[in-house]
Amino acid sequence: MRVPPLVIRHAPVLNLHYCQQVSEGISLEELQLAARNHALPLEALRWDITPVGLHYLLTHYDIPDVDPVAWRLEIDGLVQSPLSASLAEIRARPAVEVAVTMECAGNGRIHIEPRVVSQPWLLEAVGTARWRGTPVTGLLEDAGVADGATDALFTGLDRGVEGGEEQDYARSVPLTELLQGDAILAYEVNGIPLPPQHGYPLRLIVPGWYGMTSVKWLARITLLDAPHDGYQMRHSYRLRQEEDETGDPLARIQLRSLMIPPGIPEYMTRARTVRAGACELEGRAWAGDAEIVGVDVSADGGESWAAAKLGDDSLGRWAWRSWRFAWSAEPGEYELCCRARDSEGRRQPLEPTWNLGGYGNNAVQRIRATVVSEP
Numbered sequence: 001m002r003v004p005p006l007v008i009r010h011a012p013v014l015n016l017h018y019c020q021q022v023s024e025g026i027s028l029e030e031l032q033l034a035a036r037n038h039a040l041p042l043e044a045l046r047w048d049i050t051p052v053g054l055h056y057l058l059t060h061y062d063i064p065d066v067d068p069v070a071w072r073l074e075i076d077g078l079v080q081s082p083l084s085a086s087l088a089e090i091r092a093r094p095a096v097e098v099a100v101t102m103e104c105a106g107n108g109r110i111h112i113e114p115r116v117v118s119q120p121w122l123l124e125a126v127g128t129a130r131w132r133g134t135p136v137t138g139l140l141e142d143a144g145v146a147d148g149a150t151d152a153l154f155t156g157l158d159r160g161v162e163g164g165e166e167q168d169y170a171r172s173v174p175l176t177e178l179l180q181g182d183a184i185l186a187y188e189v190n191g192i193p194l195p196p197q198h199g200y201p202l203r204l205i206v207p208g209w210y211g212m213t214s215v216k217w218l219a220r221i222t223l224l225d226a227p228h229d230g231y232q233m234r235h236s237y238r239l240r241q242e243e244d245e246t247g248d249p250l251a252r253i254q255l256r257s258l259m260i261p262p263g264i265p266e267y268m269t270r271a272r273t274v275r276a277g278a279c280e281l282e283g284r285a286w287a288g289d290a291e292i293v294g295v296d297v298s299a300d301g302g303e304s305w306a307a308a309k310l311g312d313d314s315l316g317r318w319a320w321r322s323w324r325f326a327w328s329a330e331p332g333e334y335e336l337c338c339r340a341r342d343s344e345g346r347r348q349p350l351e352p353t354w355n356l357g358g359y360g361n362n363a364v365q366r367i368r369a370t371v372v373s374e375p
Contacts, residue, residue, distance in 0.1 A: 042260055284322055
């Protein structure tokens, strides 16, 4: 049978964050984004800590070429004593290491209809790493937070054009979140210096928040008396239905669970074939603002559910938890699903909710599997 060729087209406008898909086929612009940014292969959920090369990546602009000798972190704005620190000086400060599950706010975007034209994430824009660095609070205390300061603006060295605006990638975080939380300025990941793609020589890590908050290639921290009004705060990463809406800013990671696809895949379609008999389903669950208290599994597309067994929380509050489920697989066709529950009484929705940017889709994962009695 002849396979139809892949249809490549050009996106109709340049604002890729908020353009609806109106025709069939993937755009050349989307293909370029997908080639630059990569996701976690779901089979890599087997590792408690994601190997660095398998951790998801989203790079908005170009990876900057940073001279670590000349590089300095500047702290200014509404501070009592502006600071300038070299990498060596930051590494000499008190250090902590924290395991953090990081997820892109656009994870699951491709499953929302009508489809949004942007980075075409499926469900794999996630990873868990051990980040080592110095707490943000210590540096802010040394600089002295001046009266009236409410937000900290983090500016990276990556620069580009988005929404018609030339800009450095920059996002602000409320000081209350920074002073009461576990945010760090990280210079190592999984025991090695940050690779270029992960923000070398220094990046922000805000546990529990979507990945866009953890600014890479950090160059400056500026204390402000209001949230930053730049493009990445004013326009991007906001939940809204219409272009002219202000919308609500994205912050904490929503409740989610993922399953390692069982059996073996067909190369092109990734359709799963599973041998009949005892089959252990396993995966991970996480949330940015609550504890995971349970995961349920369905083999009939969500018509019926059974509780999985949760793993321990030894990785800490900000990392995912493992789960396992013993499935007695009989020959037939199945739609496997997993659904997390948290300490606030929430469960993942069965279906996604549409929004203009395709953000925050935490609907349950669905995996088609064929169980066979013979190989």
